[in-house]
Amino acid sequence: MTCARFRFYQELNDFLPPQRRQVEFEHCFDRRASVKDVIESLGVPHPEIELILVNGEAVDFAYIVADRDRISVYPMFERFDVSPLLRLRSAPLRQPRFVIDCNLGRLARYLRLLGFDCRYANDFNDDDVASISAREQRIVLTRDRRLLQRKIITHGLFVRATHPRDQVREVLRRLDLYALSRPFSRCTRCNGRLETATKSAIEAQLQPLTRRYYDDFLRCSRCGQIYWQGSHHLRSAALVEAFLEKPAG
Numbered sequence: 001m002t003c004a005r006f007r008f009y010q011e012l013n014d015f016l017p018p019q020r021r022q023v024e025f026e027h028c029f030d031r032r033a034s035v036k037d038v039i040e041s042l043g044v045p046h047p048e049i050e051l052i053l054v055n056g057e058a059v060d061f062a063y064i065v066a067d068r069d070r071i072s073v074y075p076m077f078e079r080f081d082v083s084p085l086l087r088l089r090s091a092p093l094r095q096p097r098f099v100i101d102c103n104l105g106r107l108a109r110y111l112r113l114l115g116f117d118c119r120y121a122n123d124f125n126d127d128d129v130a131s132i133s134a135r136e137q138r139i140v141l142t143r144d145r146r147l148l149q150r151k152i153i154t155h156g157l158f159v160r161a162t163h164p165r166d167q168v169r170e171v172l173r174r175l176d177l178y179a180l181s182r183p184f185s186r187c188t189r190c191n192g193r194l195e196t197a198t199k200s201a202i203e204a205q206l207q208p209l210t211r212r213y214y215d216d217f218l219r220c221s222r223c224g225q226i227y228w229q230g231s232h233h234l235r236s237a238a239l240v241e242a243f244l245e246k247p248a249g
């Protein structure tokens with residue numbers, strides 16, 4: 001029998017039952033197990049984890065837990081700087097790109113509105129999301145913690161919020177994405193890049209009133225969708241501004 005003491009920090013506590021949150025607790029098991037397997041058996045998906053200390057020393061996921069170990073587990077994307085210590089991944093994904101689970105369609109559209117590269121389809125299954133993440137080095141955004149336990153996923157975030165606009169704020173805050181946003185650079189429908197289009201080139205596709213009142217247009221390089229600064233744009237601009245307002249503190 002191996003008995004180790006665990007302490008989880010910050011938002012990793014969200015995955016634990018109430019009596020195990022914010023405290024050190026003992027966990028015993030009777031097999032040889034890696035620290036990754038033990039932590040996941042406690043309910044915490046590995047992509048949420050940035051740093052594991054065993055008796056004060058950083059270890060990787062393959063470390064075999066020994067009897068009487070004291071194990072501290074820190075979350076991915078935590079604000080405090082752990083760089084002097086060994087991180088579990090070689091490098092953070094500096095230009096974050098996402099693959100978004102099938103029930104988070106509005107989150108995908110909002111993140112595209114902010115300019116983030118988001119693969120999303122409402123018929124993605126768990127295999128699709130996991131393999132796209134591994135193949136294209138994309139961060140998984142999901143509300144399914146079992147999906148995040150898949151071995152091939154290295155970067156992922158369990159989205160806590162349930163309302164789409166709160167989900168956007170959560171992702172921006174936890175990944176500190178504010179400086180990387182490029183609003184109105186990407187098609188919210190298909191994720192294609194937007195380019196400026198001359199009015200003459202697209203005139204035939206415009207409704208009469210749009211043709212009369214607007215001169216500046218963007219067109220999706222992938223699906224051809226046309227965007228202009230009409231009332232829809234004003235609503236979107238207000239939304240973008242609200243999203244990018246950093247929370248105080």
Ligand SMILES: [Zn+2]
Pocket residue numbers: 187188189190191192220221222223224225
């Ligand atoms: Zn498009």
